[in-house]
């Protein structure tokens with residue numbers, strides 16, 4: 001998988017997440033799964049919290065020969081602009097929505113691939129509520145799960161029946177707890193990638209539906 005060109009200005013770097021080990025680990029996980037991703041014949045892919053746009057653009061570049069639509073969401077308007085630019089600079093095209101998590105997503109069973117590298121750092125709860133955009137890049141609150149947990153129950157509702165959900169977490173988030181939380185939502189998950197870097201133990205979890213959820 002090609003690594004997209006990402007250029008962030010000094011001004012943007014004040015609030016937009018600069019691609020880091022976690023971003024690259026997620027790209028590595030997607031690269032290792034490329035065969036599977038081709039097999040599920042994705043039509044619409046979504047990234048929650050796209051930041052610079054490096055991950056969704058890498059996916060868009062890798063799936064170019066299919067007729068796939070890419071959508072990215074970020075709460076930070078500067079990240080939205082950066083994502084759009086990164087996609088265009090790399091001859092991909094990603095539709096970008098400035099939005100809080102999945103607040104306005106109502107279409108059911110639609111997304112074939114969903115990606116989320118959330119703010120996962122364990123912080124005080126009040127830091128999650130801090131309006132400063134830079135806090136949104138890392139502040140994960142209690143257990144570092146306060147932001148990511150807000151989308152857990154919606155994922156099975158918006159993921160297609162053959163779809164895959166990729167989530168980046170760290171050891172402090174308790175990956176086993178997250179796997180069991182999804183099990184209760186009828187989704188099976190596993191650790192597909194892990195890496196220890198500078199005091200952080202990163203994991204990429206991949207989930208799929210256990211059985212048809214539609215009633």
Ligand SMILES: C[S@@+](CC[C@H](N)C(=O)[O-])C[C@H]1O[C@@H](n2cnc3c(N)ncnc32)[C@H](O)[C@@H]1O
Pocket residue numbers: 017018019020022023026048049050051052053054055073074075076079099100101117118119120136137138147
């Ligand atoms: C760790 S960064 C990941 C950025 C990028 N996906 C990457 O891997 O390099 C987390 C991203 O989530 C976004 N984010 C945090 N809280 C959010 C929310 N409530 N709704 C939408 N995006 C959010 C941040 O603005 C940031 O861009």
